[in-house]
Amino acid sequence: FPGYSEGFVRCQPGNLLMPLFFKKDWQTYFNFQLRNEDVFILSFPKSGTTWTQEMVWLIANNCDFQGAKKLLRERVPFLEDRTLGTEDSLKMFLEMSKKESESSVSSDIIIEPNYIDALPSPRYIKSHLPLSYLPPNLVDSCKVVYVARNPKDVAVSWYFHHLLDPIMNTNLTVEEFVEFFIRDEVLYAPYWTNLIDAWNMRNHPNFLFLFYEDLKMDLPAQLQRICRFLGKEELTVDQISALAIHLKFDNFKVNPSVNAQELQEAGYFKKDGNFIRKGQIGDWKNYFGERLNSQFDEWIEKCTQGTDLKFPQ
Numbered sequence: 581f582p583g584y585s586e587g588f589v590r591c592q593p594g595n596l597l598m599p600l601f602f603k604k605d606w607q608t609y610f611n612f613q614l615r616n617e618d619v620f621i622l623s624f625p626k627s628g629t630t631w632t633q634e635m636v637w638l639i640a641n642n643c644d645f646q647g648a649k650k651l652l653r654e655r656v657p658f659l660e661d662r663t664l665g666t667e668d669s670l671k672m673f674l675e676m677s678k679k680e681s682e683s684s685v686s687s688d689i690i691i692e693p694n695y696i697d698a699l700p701s702p703r704y705i706k707s708h709l710p711l712s713y714l715p716p717n718l719v720d721s722c723k724v725v726y727v728a729r730n731p732k733d734v735a736v737s738w739y740f741h742h743l744l745d746p747i748m749n750t751n752l753t754v755e756e757f758v759e760f761f762i763r764d765e766v767l768y769a770p771y772w773t774n775l776i777d778a779w780n781m782r783n784h785p786n787f788l789f790l791f792y793e794d795l796k797m798d799l800p801a802q803l804q805r806i807c808r809f810l811g812k813e814e815l816t817v818d819q820i821s822a823l824a825i826h827l828k829f830d831n832f833k834v835n836p837s838v839n840a841q842e843l844q845e846a847g848y849f850k851k852d853g854n855f856i857r858k859g860q861i862g863d864w865k866n867y868f869g870e871r872l873n874s875q876f877d878e879w880i881e882k883c884t885q886g887t888d889l890k891f892p893q
């Protein structure tokens with residue numbers, strides 16, 4: 581992949597494409613010390629993870645909007661953050677890709693696993709790793725909320741994320757990037773293994789499978805689902821409307837606790853562009869030509885064969 585150069589590696593099982601540093605670090609996540617009260621929020625990147633993290637945290641914390649002013653990345657830390665952004669991993673990326681211009685990137689803001697170890701229970705933890713890379717007893721021991729999104733929108737959103745992140749610098753057009761996406765040649769690929777492994781767990785009592793599209797189309801119903809799943813008392817009408825306002829795209833985009841502006845300030849993300857970007861269903865229609873769209877449809881067809889997985893839209 582031209583944007584990644586040699587700083588990335590295929591890992592087994594599943595041919596997962598990760599930063600080279602992950603090779604050194606995967607056991608930290610696979611052997612991560614779980615607690616029964618932990619709640620994990622999992623997804624393939626760009627599926628609405630940040631939005632879901634905020635919903636889960638707020639519902640679990642009885643709509644504590646004051647408490648939600650603390651940075652989301654501290655309230656719901658990213659398990660493998662340092663694989664993507666510590667000094668060591670950054671150095672390794674930069675050496676590997678012989679890029680010097682990014683040497684001003686600061687890694688002070690990156691979450692280390694010992695930060696998560698030290699958090700009091702209940703902990704809320706985000707990861708994009710497929711289930712096979714997480715502790716094998718995860719679903720039997722903890723609660724897991726998984727969010728999935730139509731892969732066409734995920735691919736477009738992942739492209740724009742690459743423009744934001746100096747480490748993943750790419751000069752590709754959206755269409756060129758999407759071709760890499762459907763060849764499983766982007767970070768965290770393959771998309772379908774991540775998704776289908778989760779889909780197969782959807783009936784486990786400790787597992788809640790959400791679709792981004794459902795969150796967009798009927799947020800109150802999905803908030804109640806999350807609430808029931810977490811074993812909380814049903815949300816009141818007032819709580820639902822307060823949550824809906826807080827979680828509304830336009831408000832979310834300017835909310836400094838969730839919009840990753842601290843990463844832009846730290847130089848970890850570029851200053852132009854927004855992490856909370858557009859928030860729509862079907863943005864892919866603005867970028868896909870007919871040929872790419874039918875290629876993408878064939879890929880979906882092939883990869884979902886033998887499953888009953890269907891996206892709401």
Ligand code: A3P
Binds near residue numbers: 631827858863
């Ligand atoms: P777009 O790039 O299509 O806008 P993740 O958090 O997994 O990285 O997902 C990011 C995607 O979720 C982005 O999609 C982002 O705009 C969207 N998103 C974030 N907050 C949202 C919100 N409050 N409502 C709808 N979409 C949201």
